[in-house]
Amino acid sequence: MGTFDTGSTGFMLLATSLVMLMTPGLAFFYGGLAGRRNILGIMIQSFVSMGITTILWFICGYSLCFSGDAMGGIIGNLDKAFMHGVDLNSPFPGNHKIPEFVFIAYQMMFAIITPALITGAFVNRVTFKSYLVFLVLWQLLVYYPFAHMVWGGGLLAQWGVRDFAGGIVVHATAGFAALASVIYVGKRRDKVSPPNSIPLIAIGTGLLWFGWYGFNAGSELDVDAITGLAFLNTDVAASFAAITWLIIEWSLVKKPKFVGLLTGAVAGLATITPAAGFVSLPSAVMIGIASGGICYLAVHLKNKMGWDDALDVWGVHGIGGCLGTILLGVFALKSVNANGADGLLAGGTTFFIHQVVAVVVACVYAFVFTYIMLALINVFTRVKVDAVLEDKGLDEALHGEQAYDTGVL
Numbered sequence: 223m224g225t226f227d228t229g230s231t232g233f234m235l236l237a238t239s240l241v242m243l244m245t246p247g248l249a250f251f252y253g254g255l256a257g258r259r260n261i262l263g264i265m266i267q268s269f270v271s272m273g274i275t276t277i278l279w280f281i282c283g284y285s286l287c288f289s290g291d292a293m294g295g296i297i298g299n300l301d302k303a304f305m306h307g308v309d310l311n312s313p314f315p316g317n318h319k320i321p322e323f324v325f326i327a328y329q330m331m332f333a334i335i336t337p338a339l340i341t342g343a344f345v346n347r348v349t350f351k352s353y354l355v356f357l358v359l360w361q362l363l364v365y366y367p368f369a370h371m372v373w374g375g376g377l378l379a380q381w382g383v384r385d386f387a388g389g390i391v392v393h394a395t396a397g398f399a400a401l402a403s404v405i406y407v408g409k410r411r412d413k414v415s416p417p418n419s420i421p422l423i424a425i426g427t428g429l430l431w432f433g434w435y436g437f438n439a440g441s442e443l444d445v446d447a448i449t450g451l452a453f454l455n456t457d458v459a460a461s462f463a464a465i466t467w468l469i470i471e472w473s474l475v476k477k478p479k480f481v482g483l484l485t486g487a488v489a490g491l492a493t494i495t496p497a498a499g500f501v502s503l504p505s506a507v508m509i510g511i512a513s514g515g516i517c518y519l520a521v522h523l524k525n526k527m528g529w530d531d532a533l534d535v536w537g538v539h540g541i542g543g544c545l546g547t548i549l550l551g552v553f554a555l556k557s558v559n560a561n562g563a564d565g566l567l568a569g570g571t572t573f574f575i576h577q578v579v580a581v582v583v584a585c586v587y588a589f590v591f592t593y594i595m596l597a598l599i600n601v602f603t604r605v606k607v608d609a610v611l612e613d614k615g616l617d618e619a620l621h622g623e624q625a626y627d628t629g630v631l
Contacts, residue, residue, distance in 0.1 A: 227319040233445045234324045240436025241331035243429055245272055245338055251426025251488070252342045253625075255481075255533045257415030259615020260346040261625035267341040267353055274357055275334040280305065283333055283361065284326050287369040295377035298370045316443055328440060329369075336365050336392045342533030343400035346415075346612060347407045350620050352596075352605040359595055364395055364588055372580075382573060383580040384554065384563055386452065387441035389496025389547040394581050395588040397540015400531060402592035407606045409530040411613060418625075420480055427484040431460060434491045438498040448559055452498040456491065459498075459510035463490025466514025485538060489517035492542030497550035500562035505553035509546060517542050544581050551577030 249268035256264045275283070282303045290299035302308060305326070312322040337357050348356075371378040372385045385391055417423060439453035467486025472478045493513035494506055501509070521537035531537065551574035554565035564570035596605055611619040618624060 226313065226321055230317075230319045230443075230445050231321065231324060233449075234320050234328055234440060234443065237436035237440025238324065238328040238331055240433045241328065241335070241440065242272075242433075244331070244433035244437065245269070245335045247426050247429025247433055248335060248338055249426070250422050251430060252345070252533055254419040254422030254424075254426055255342070255417045256345050257412070257615070258418040258625070259617055260415075261418060261617060262621055262623050263350075263616035264341060264345045266350070266621065268335075268338040270354070271334050271338045271357060274354065275337070275361065276330060278358060278361060279326075279330045279333055283366060284329065286362075286366045287329065287333075288325075288374045291370075291376060295375075295380060296371060297367050297376070298374055314443065319444060325443070328443075329373075332388060332392060332437075333361060333365060333369070336388075336396050337361060339392070339396040339535060339539055340400045340403060343531045343535040344403045344407050345410075345532040346616050347410060347606055348403075349604055349607055350616075352599050352603050355599050355603065356595065359599070360399065360592065363595070364399065364591055365391070368395055368584055378580050381580070382563065382576050384500060384550060384573075384577070385496045385547065386499040386550075387438045387495045389493075389543040389550070390581055390584045393492045393495060393539040393543025394547065394584050395543075397536045397538075397543055398585040398589040399592040400535035401529065401540060402589045403596060404529050404531045404536070406593050406596045409528075410532065411609060413530060417481065423481060423484055427487055431487060431491065434460070434495075438495060442499055448499045451503070451558070455498045455501065455503060455506035456494055458503060459494035459506045459513065460487045460490040462507055462510030463487060463493065463514035463517070466511050467518050470515060470518050485521075485534065486514050486518070489513050489538045489542050492539050493517070493546040493549075496543065496546045497553065500550055500555070500559050501553040501565075502555060502558050505549075508553070509549050512549065513542055513545060516545055540585070544585065547577055547581040548574075551575075 245268050249265040253261045253265040285300050285302035286298045289302040292299045308322050314320045314322050314325040337360050368391045370376040372391050434456055435453050438456045439449050442449040464483050464487035468483045471482040490510045490513045494509055517538055520541040521534050524531055524537050552566045554563050555568055556562055556564050563573040566574040599605055
């Protein structure tokens with residue numbers, strides 16, 4: 223059996239567990255934000271991804287993301303489909319310190335949560351059957367190509383693009399897919415539906431924030447100073463973003479909103495993600511402040527445009543992922559991380575341009591493909607629920623269950 227670094231292996235198993243916890247955390251976060259009749263409908267969409275995505279990852283997902291190179295570096299190949307050729311002695315090719323099995327599990331958790339992020343946009347408007355088809359196709363044709371191009375040594379990686387933990391691969395693609403889905407399925411009939419449980423939102427935020435340390439610090443795939451930097455940058459950016467959002471909203475609506483504080487924290491977490499291991503601590507402060515302000519403005523713009531993104535996936539994750547990727551192009555320093563690059567402030571104009579182009583391409587592709595895919599799915603199975611089911615609520619109409627017992631003893 224191969225000799226692996228026990229410290230790095232143990233840490234990566236912990237990081238994998240933390241990222242896994244983010245998907246239930248997301249379910250709680252979205253479940254609290256949803257209306258009372260659609261709590262279970264939105265939560266099951268997160269939890270079912272844990273099952274479907276794991277099956278898909280075992281069959282072909284890991285191989286298409288991290289095996290070989292096909293179609294000019296756009297996607298991997300099927301050499302490791304069904305985990306062919308991976309055994310107890312197989313090391314992670316990146317550093318040979320951890321078993322490949324651990325890397326497979328870690329990356330699988332990213333694949334699980336990414337499509338689940340999209341669901342907050344179209345809460346209570348999409349049939350469960352169509353969502354399952356969407357879940358599979360979106361990963362095959364959006365997530366896997368970008369995971370390979372950025373993290374699997376593909377086209378964008380060869381072009382010098384950097385994304386420490388998922389600004390492009392996770393947040394930008396999911397956020398703009400969410401916007402496309404909202405435009406396709408249209409507005410909710412009941413747009414005034416308030417959050418059913420702010421404490422549930424708080425629990426979800428806490429689990430997401432906790433899990434994000436595995437998401438970002440774990441993306442170093444080792445235990446060293448960069449791991450610690452990514453961990454601290456994550457917390458600092460989230461904190462500054464949360465307080466920035468709180469202050470802006472407080473000044474405008476004259477009351478400090480708890481949901482605003484929580485949303486700001488998640489925006490900061492999403493924005494620092496691509497930059498966490500490539501920028502200094504003061505840069506993380508600036509990124510956090512920028513995130514709190516710009517993501518708040520994005521949500522305001524969404525409302526003004528009439529886009530019914532129910533849980534602000536585009537404004538928080540989409541804009542956060544784009545902003546973080548671009549600010550990485552501004553603040554990155556090779557003196558901080560030799561595996562990174564020098565950003566615009568250090569003379570890295572080319573790197574900055576590459577970051578901007580890459581994130582724009584990712585957003586446009588995710589938006590256009592998602593819209594077309596939903597239209598094609600609708601040919602075979604109805605995507606949008608009818609008015610009667612929407613009015614009844616998807617928990618009871620589609621799943622035959624209710625989140626809370628409203629009966630009497």
